[in-house]
Amino acid sequence: MIMFKTSLRTIGVMTSGGDAPGMNPAIRAVVRTALANGIRVIGIEDGYEGMLNGRFREMGARDVGGILQRGGTILRTARSMEFKTPEGQRKAIRQLSSAGIDAVVIIGGDGSLTGGMKLQEQGVPVIGIPGSIDNDIYGTDMCVGVDTALNTIVDAIDKLRDTASSHNRAFFVETMGRNCGYLAVQAGIICGAEMAIIPEYETPFKEVAEAVEDAYKRGKSHCIIVVAEGAKLNANELAAKLQEMNVGFDTRVTVLGHVQRGGKPTAFDRFLATRFGVKAIEFLLSGQTGVMTALTGRDITPIPLATVVNNRRTLSEEYIKMARILAR
Ligand SMILES: Nc1ncnc2c1ncn2[C@@H]1O[C@H](COP(=O)(O)OP(=O)(O)O)[C@@H](O)[C@H]1O
Ligand SMILES: O=P(O)(O)OC[C@H]1O[C@](O)(COP(=O)(O)O)[C@@H](O)[C@@H]1O
Ligand SMILES: [Mg+2]
Numbered sequence: 001m002i003m004f005k006t007s008l009r010t011i012g013v014m015t016s017g018g019d020a021p022g023m024n025p026a027i028r029a030v031v032r033t034a035l036a037n038g039i040r041v042i043g044i045e046d047g048y049e050g051m052l053n054g055r056f057r058e059m060g061a062r063d064v065g066g067i068l069q070r071g072g073t074i075l076r077t078a079r080s081m082e083f084k085t086p087e088g089q090r091k092a093i094r095q096l097s098s099a100g101i102d103a104v105v106i107i108g109g110d111g112s113l114t115g116g117m118k119l120q121e122q123g124v125p126v127i128g129i130p131g132s133i134d135n136d137i138y139g140t141d142m143c144v145g146v147d148t149a150l151n152t153i154v155d156a157i158d159k160l161r162d163t164a165s166s167h168n169r170a171f172f173v174e175t176m177g178r179n180c181g182y183l184a185v186q187a188g189i190i191c192g193a194e195m196a197i198i199p200e201y202e203t204p205f206k207e208v209a210e211a212v213e214d215a216y217k218r219g220k221s222h223c224i225i226v227v228a229e230g231a232k233l234n235a236n237e238l239a240a241k242l243q244e245m246n247v248g249f250d251t252r253v254t255v256l257g258h259v260q261r262g263g264k265p266t267a268f269d270r271f272l273a274t275r276f277g278v279k280a281i282e283f284l285l286s287g288q289t290g291v292m293t294a295l296t297g298r299d300i301t302p303i304p305l306a307t308v309v310n311n312r313r314t315l316s317e318e319y320i321k322m323a324r325i326l327a328r
Contacts, residue, residue, distance in 0.1 A: 008284060010040040012101040013059070015073040016047030016108035016115070019261055020131045020145025022269035023073040026107050028064040029277025030129075035061055037285060042101055046076050047108070048083035048115055051092040056099050068270055071148070071262045077108070089118055096124060103289065105280045107131045107144070110309060113292060117305040125289035127280040128305055131273075133261055136180035138311040139303040140294035144276065147268040149176070149260045150186055156256055157191040157224060164222035170212050170242065170249035172235040176260050177228040181315055183260070184228035188323040194223045196323050197238075199230035200315055208238060209247060211327070216248030223249055275300050 013030045015023045027043075034041045043063070045055040067074055082088035096104065103125035106116040109132035116126040130137040133149035153175055164171050173193075175183045181198020188196030195211045197203045208225065215223040227235040239251040265273065276293040279300040283291060291302035 008039055008102050010042060010100050010102055011284065012042045012044045012051075012056070012096060012099075012104040013075070014044035014047055014051065014104065014106055015075050015077045015131065016106060016112035017077060017079065018109060018132060018134075019071075019073050019077050020133050020143070021071045021148035021261070021263055021265040022144035022273035023077075023107055023131050024064075024067040024070050025265060025270045026129050026131065026144055026273035026277045027073070027075060028067055029274040030105050030280055031059045031064045032061055033278045033281040037281060039281070042099060043075050044104070047078040047112065048080040048088075048092060049078040050076075051095060052080065052082055052088060054095045054099065056095075056101075069264045071264055079111075083115055089122060093119065093122055093124060103127070103284055105129065105284075109134065109143075110137050113137070113305055114309045117290070117309055120290040120305060125284070126305065127283055127289060128292035128308070129273075129276045129280055130292060130294070133183065134177050134180045135182040136177075136313055137292075137308060138313040139292060139308045140296070142272060142295050144269055144273045145261075145265070146182070147272075148263055148266045149183060150190075151266055152260050152263055153183060153187045153256060154191055156254070156259070157187060157193070157226070160254055161191070161222055161224060164224065164252075168221055168249060170215075170223035170225065170239075170247075170251045172225050172227055172239045172251065172253045174227050174229055174235040174253070174255040174257075176256070178230045180313070181228040181231070184226045184231075185315060185319050185323050188226045189319065189326060191224060191226070192326070193226045193323075194220075194327050195225045197225065197227045197231045197233050198315070199228055199232070201320070202232060205233060205238075205241070208233065209242060209245060212242055212249060213247040
């Protein structure tokens with residue numbers, strides 16, 4: 001095993017997995033806090049793919065100027081199958097060692113943090129920062145990017161409602177969330193949707209049909225059903241079936257897709273990302289590694305990566321209930 005130094009001279013920072021608005025403010029905070037503490041920073045491009053192939057570049061204070069308001073990630077991001085293999089991980093560790101990188105800050109989702117834990121287990125000090133629009137990471141109230149994505153969804157659904165009401169239509173709106181209904185449930189509540197269909201619960205088709213028909217009978221001018229990407233019932237299939245059943249409303253589908261991942265980070269995301277970035281360096285300086293920066297209530301606390309990746313975040317029952325009650 002390559003031994004990493006306990007003294008902290010140089011750190012790496014990277015973004016990995018699906019991009020999320022706010023990753024840039026997180027990079028900026030990591031770089032500038034590290035520099036302020038006399039630590040050199042190397043940017044690792046293209047996530048683990050770049051780590052494996054030594055795509056490293058020096059990051060100065062000016063390199064992170066003007067990026068607070070920019071969506072995406074200046075370090076770019078990627079998914080790497082090779083890094084999942086033990087050989088891939090050894091190759092990445094050799095690259096880090098030969099570049100003199102003593103520790104790595106990884107900004108990414110659950111997959112990226114699992115990769116981070118693997119590095120930590122093999123002697124590389126790692127700090128994780130939760131960045132994913134899905135909000136599917138255990139241990140933190142919020143991930144970087146969630147608030148911006150939700151605001152994008154709200155904006156889109158508000159617009160869809162205008163046209164839905166004008167034409168007396170039912171819209172099936174698909175939100176992102178491979179395995180997690182967080183965005184769909186929250187959007188359901190704050191956009192006044194008739195129903196939110198999520199991967200965590202199996203919604204019988206009959207229930208959807210009744211909700212749409214009932215909304216029509218009650219004289220609603222529109223009907224909005226939010227469907228999470230990973231739900232068993234699919235937005236296109238639902239719309240086609242209900243159109244055929246003639247439940248009153250004409251049906252339409254809007255898949256919001258990757259538009260949810262872009263855009264300038266909201267004030268909330270900028271501040272959260274900045275706090276995470278600053279704390280990541282504070283944790284490193286105090287020798288706490290193998291942890292993720294987590295928002296727990298008002299505080300940013302270190303949660304062991306092993307706890308993060310070995311637990312599943314569950315949706316709040318209270319919010320699911322709230323969405324159902326308010327949809328009446
Ligand atoms: N079990 C794992 N072991 C090692 N690396 C992993 C593991 N899971 C994911 N990764 C690495 O993290 C990358 C990003 O993970 P992914 O799940 O695609 O996105 P996210 O981090 O946004 O959840 C993967 O492409 C892979 O390189
Ligand atoms: O960008 P891709 O490869 O199309 O992936 C889409 C997936 O990425 C996400 O936007 C974010 O997921 P991760 O944070 O786990 O990468 C999911 O909601 C979506 O299913
Ligand atoms: Mg993920």
